[in-house]
Amino acid sequence: MKLQPLAQWKCDACGQIIASPEAGWVEWMAGPTPGTKAHGFRIVHNSNRCQYPSSARA
Numbered sequence: 001m002k003l004q005p006l007a008q009w010k011c012d013a014c015g016q017i018i019a020s021p022e023a024g025w026v027e028w029m030a031g032p033t034p035g036t037k038a039h040g041f042r043i044v045h046n047s048n049r050c051q052y053p054s055s056a057r058a
């Protein structure tokens with residue numbers, strides 16, 4: 001089976017469609033201490049409105 005490349009994503013913050021790869025942002029939370037696993041991977045709009053606060057990002 002041949003997979004089609006992804007062209008659109010849904011923003012995990014606001015639920016709206018992310019129309020292009022350039023408009024998207026992949027982010028995650030750092031673990032509570034260095035060396036612990038990152039978590040909370042998600043795709044959101046490339047904007048402050050949808051991204052985690054910078055204090056929570058890795």
Ligand SMILES: [Zn+2]
Pocket residue numbers: 011012013014015016044045050
């Ligand atoms: Zn969004």
